Amino acid sequence: MSTAIVATDEDRSVSRKTVMLVAIWAALLTVPLWLPLLGGYTALAGRVLVFGLAAMGLNMLLGFTGVLSFGHAAYFGLGAYGAGLTLRYLVHSTPAAIAAGTLLGGLAGTLFGLLIVRRRGVYFAMCTIAFGQLWYYLAYSWNSVTGGFDGLRDFHREAIGIPPLVLDITEGGTTFYYFLLAIFAAAVGLMGFLLRSPFGRTLLAIRENERRARFLGIPIERHVWLSFSISCFFTALAGTLYALLNNFADPLTLHYSLSGYFVVMTVIGGMRTFWGPLLGAAVFVMLQDYISSMTVNWMSFVGVIFILVVLFFPRGLLGMMRRRIAA
Amino acid sequence: MAQVILFNVTNGLIIGAFYVLMALGLSLILNLSNVINFAHGNFLALGGYLAFTLSTVLGYWGALLISPLLTALVGVLVERLMIRRIYNRDPVYSLLLTFGLAFVLQDGARFIWGPNGLPMGLPAVLAQPITSTLFFITWYRVFMVAIVIVTVIGLFAFLRYSRLGLRIRAGTFDLETVATLGVNVRHLRTLNFAVGCLLAGLSGVLAAGQIGLNPNMGDELLMPSFIAIIVGGVGSLIGTLFGGLLIGMAAALTTVFYPAASEAVIYAIMMAVLLLRPRGLIGEEGMMS
Numbered sequence: 078m079s080t081a082i083v084a085t086d087e088d089r090s091v092s093r094k095t096v097m098l099v100a101i102w103a104a105l106l107t108v109p110l111w112l113p114l115l116g117g118y119t120a121l122a123g124r125v126l127v128f129g130l131a132a133m134g135l136n137m138l139l140g141f142t143g144v145l146s147f148g149h150a151a152y153f154g155l156g157a158y159g160a161g162l163t164l165r166y167l168v169h170s171t172p173a174a175i176a177a178g179t180l181l182g183g184l185a186g187t188l189f190g191l192l193i194v195r196r197r198g199v200y201f202a203m204c205t206i207a208f209g210q211l212w213y214y215l216a217y218s219w220n221s222v223t224g225g226f227d228g229l230r231d232f233h234r235e236a237i238g239i240p241p242l243v244l245d246i247t248e249g250g251t252t253f254y255y256f257l258l259a260i261f262a263a264a265v266g267l268m269g270f271l272l273r274s275p276f277g278r279t280l281l282a283i284r285e286n287e288r289r290a291r292f293l294g295i296p297i298e299r300h301v302w303l304s305f306s307i308s309c310f311f312t313a314l315a316g317t318l319y320a321l322l323n324n325f326a327d328p329l330t331l332h333y334s335l336s337g338y339f340v341v342m343t344v345i346g347g348m349r350t351f352w353g354p355l356l357g358a359a360v361f362v363m364l365q366d367y368i369s370s371m372t373v374n375w376m377s378f379v380g381v382i383f384i385l386v387v388l389f390f391p392r393g394l395l396g397m398m399r400r401r402i403a404a
Numbered sequence: 405m406a407q408v409i410l411f412n413v414t415n416g417l418i419i420g421a422f423y424v425l426m427a428l429g430l431s432l433i434l435n436l437s438n439v440i441n442f443a444h445g446n447f448l449a450l451g452g453y454l455a456f457t458l459s460t461v462l463g464y465w466g467a468l469l470i471s472p473l474l475t476a477l478v479g480v481l482v483e484r485l486m487i488r489r490i491y492n493r494d495p496v497y498s499l500l501l502t503f504g505l506a507f508v509l510q511d512g513a514r515f516i517w518g519p520n521g522l523p524m525g526l527p528a529v530l531a532q533p534i535t536s537t538l539f540f541i542t543w544y545r546v547f548m549v550a551i552v553i554v555t556v557i558g559l560f561a562f563l564r565y566s567r568l569g570l571r572i573r574a575g576t577f578d579l580e581t582v583a584t585l586g587v588n589v590r591h592l593r594t595l596n597f598a599v600g601c602l603l604a605g606l607s608g609v610l611a612a613g614q615i616g617l618n619p620n621m622g623d624e625l626l627m628p629s630f631i632a633i634i635v636g637g638v639g640s641l642i643g644t645l646f647g648g649l650l651i652g653m654a655a656a657l658t659t660v661f662y663p664a665a666s667e668a669v670i671y672a673i674m675m676a677v678l679l680l681r682p683r684g685l686i687g688e689e690g691m692m693s
Contacts, residue, residue, distance in 0.1 A: 145496050192678045199440050199495045200638055203630055204678065210627045211671040218664055337503045340496060348496070376511040383504025387497045388489060 093402070101352060105258055109251045119254050120322070121366060125359045126254075126261045127319045132342040132354030133268060134311025139340070140348040141272055142304040143284030147202040148209030149339050152309040154331030155182035155212060156316025158223065161326040164232035171235045171246070175260075175317045182313025183306065185212075190305040194298045206333050213331040228327030229320075246321075257318055264314055269351065271307065280304055312339075341383055347393030356394055411540050412656045418545055418614070420652020421552040424645055425607035426622075427629040427636075428559065429600035431644040434633065435576040436596045437491060442502040443482075444629070445622020446509035447601045451475040451608025452617050453517050456524055464527050468609050475605025476598040483597040488590070514619040524612035548610050555606060556645065559599075563641070572596050576639065628655075631674045637687020646685060 108122045135149045159178030193204045216223045223229055237244045246253045271277050279300055282290045291297050320326045346357025369375040433441050454471035490497045530544040563569035571592055575582045583589045628651055636647025651670040658669040677684060
């Protein structure tokens with residue numbers, strides 16, 4: 078019976094959803110055409126995709142499981158360092174770097190998730206923050222391997238494929254953007270599939286009423302742990318792409334400020350919506366790019382944005398749109 | 405070697421004392437209002453900077469007295485204007501709010517007092533070493549530890565014996581019942597926030613004399629304070645006290661043998677505690693879940 082209700086709900090909004098999906102993908106696919114007209118550059122779009130993916134990964138936990146991590150920069154940064162270290166010390170292969178970084182960040186999250194899965198609310202958040210900073214200090218002080226404060230340099234993304242069939246992404250620009258977009262699409266498709274599966278629906282049940290879900294016999298801890306772990310894998314994947322985008326990984330990719338940025342991107346776009354974090358990432362990246370080019374006091378502006386969003390704008394852009402349509 | 409160890413033990417005691425003051429304030433706010441105050445390190449910096457400016461007028465002792473109070477006053481304003489609005493919302497909002505506030509306060513300090521470090525002048529009597537053999541222990545270090553001890557005893561006495569303190573502790577366990585009994589919970593939370601900021605401001609004045617002033621001086625103390633709370637056990641102020649001393653000491657002693665790991669060791673302690681005793685060393689069962 079419950080599936081029937083969900084189905085009618087989805088029927089009613091299916092056309093709107095299709096329109097929105099077509100619009101999003103059309104916009105993403107044509108970025109190299111329209112972004113220069115607005116005064117942007119393609120690398121900026123790459124950053125939106127990467128941060129968007131990281132925030133969407135976080136949102137799986139934050140918006141769809143109702144569990145607050147304020148330390149996702151750790152997994153993002155581990156992904157970046159994992160990719161960078163692989164390219165620099167192990168093999169000159171972009172796919173291997175992506176795989177290694179994603180595994181490093183994802184597994185770190187999976188193991189740490191085991192320790193904190195019984196905590197909730199602010200205490201969960203506090204543990205994630207503190208654990209995240211561990212990696213920051215490690216990257217910061219393990220100079221000989223990570224490059225310390227200056228960050229990890231001397232690696233660059235490699236062309237993919239065997240000679241006749243080669244995808245040359247070393248040049249940045251449009252080719253690399255579409256490479257990022259392809260990975261983004263695959264990851265987001267997988268995420269959508271997971272959230273629509275019975276597993277994803279169970280996460281929603283936990284978010285809505287954890288006690289009731291527990292009484293129904295759902296193993297809460299295992300689901301929260303899985304959700305945390307999967308979310309870390311997605312964010313770590315985004316981190317590897319960030320390292321490839323910049324050919325650089327620095328300790329700030331591990332710092333809790335970045336975790337805060339991910340959370341605020343998610344909230345700006347709309348926590349309870351699938352695409353919200355991408356929109357939030359776009360808004361945040363553009364604003365940051367603009368403000369930091371205008372003033373040295375960009376920190377105040379970013380801080381004020383945080384405060385304004387919390388006080389006056391807690392549902393985010395998509396959340397407000399959805400509400401307006403419903404009304 | 406004995407002197408090196410003694411030097412680091414006193415260092416550990418002092419660092420631990422800072423962690424304790426910071427973490428106690430954070431813990432008070434966390435326990436009663438369920439808010440992690442990300443801006444706590446910036447209240448610390450504010451206390452230090454206010455003392456720096458006030459000491460030109462009031463002298464060191466006056467500044468030591470007044471600037472924590474002013475910091476608490478700023479805390480009251482912040483709580484009334486912003487933090488109060490998000491008590492009943494998802495914790496994500498309180499984190500984002502105090503996080504944004506931390507940015508604004510840090511940038512504000514940079515704007516007003518400049519980006520470079522400033523020295524905090526000390527009265528001559530405090531700047532001297534206590535003996536020539538123990539040249540590394542100045543009277544200021546003794547003084548700091550003494551102030552922290554007095555403050556901590558005062559805080560615990562306040563929470564145990566005063567009416568307001570009792571209400572704060574009762575509210576930590578069951579705020580609804582306390583409200584039902586006719587206590588104005590809104591005021592209680594404001595005052596509690598102010599006490600937390602007072603402690604931060606005081607540690608700021610003390611820290612300024614030890615490490616000087618810079619706009620992000622509180623940042624390095626914030627994470628260890630979080631860890632002190634997790635290690636000691638959320639919900640227990642005694643736990644926070646021991647947690648702060650423990651990690652301060654551990655970090656300082658690690659410095660003797662393997663300096664590079666002095667940061668890592670406090671995280672190792674946190675992981676061990678989360679693994680072996682998730683509620684913290686002295687935490688209440690169930691407070692953290």
